[in-house]
Amino acid sequence: MFRRGLSPHTRDRGCVFVKTRAGSVNILTKLKKSEGEAIGTTLTVEHLTKAIKNSIDKQGMPEEEARAMAQHVMNFFGYSERIIDNVLEPEDRDAFYMLEDAGILMTEREETTLYDGREWRIHYWMFRKERIHELITGRKAGDLVEGGDQNVYDEIPDDIWSRE
Numbered sequence: 107m108f109r110r111g112l113s114p115h116t117r118d119r120g121c122v123f124v125k126t127r128a129g130s131v132n133i134l135t136k137l138k139k140s141e142g143e144a145i146g147t148t149l150t151v152e153h154l155t156k157a158i159k160n161s162i163d164k165q166g167m168p169e170e171e172a173r174a175m176a177q178h179v180m181n182f183f184g185y186s187e188r189i190i191d192n193v194l195e196p197e198d199r200d201a202f203y204m205l206e207d208a209g210i211l212m213t214e215r216e217e218t219t220l221y222d223g224r225e226w227r228i229h230y231w232m233f234r235k236e237r238i239h240e241l242i243t244g245r246k247a248g249d250l251v252e253g254g255d256q257n258v259y260d261e262i263p264d265d266i267w268s269r270e
Contacts, residue, residue: 149233151176154210157241161208175201179211183233188214191229202231209237 154176159167178201182189191213194202205211216228 149180149235149238151180153238153242154180157210157238158205158208160241160244161210162204179205182231188230188232191231194231209234210241 151173155169155173158175159169159172162172178198182193182198191199202211206213210233211231212234214230214232216230218226218228220226
């Protein structure tokens with residue numbers, strides 16, 4: 107049985123609430139790309155594999171394990187920018203928490219009021235694309251300077267540092 111959003115707030119987000127046979131309610135979302143996102147920032151399994159490998163342990167995690175974890179995580183996200191926490195099993199959630207500790211994923215919480223007055227909290231998982239890019243390239247997002255890998259201190263003479 108499908109019902110469009112339980113509140114005006116969630117209905118605007120394009121949520122679909124699905125009541126399962128067991129009586130629980132799952133919320134499925136399909137979201138657009140976030141505003142201001144640069145073109146060409148599509149996250150691939152290869153990108154995520156490299157980020158996971160570089161974040162967990164630079165020499166200890168085999169490529170196959172990192173790729174398997176990346177594929178597993180990407181299967182949850184599909185083409186969405188964020189997923190709802192309810193779709194995760196406890197083992198999957200543990201892996202997501204590990205990736206959150208590594209800075210690859212982050213959580214977001216949304217609160218809304220249902221028609222009957224109850225508060226409803228929705229927890230989401232999202233990729234931290236800037237951090238993933240840092241892990242892939244090995245440099246921070248603000249470190250990239252036009253003109254290459256120049257160090258500002260290279261242009262300053264050594265005698266400038268001595269006191270008289």
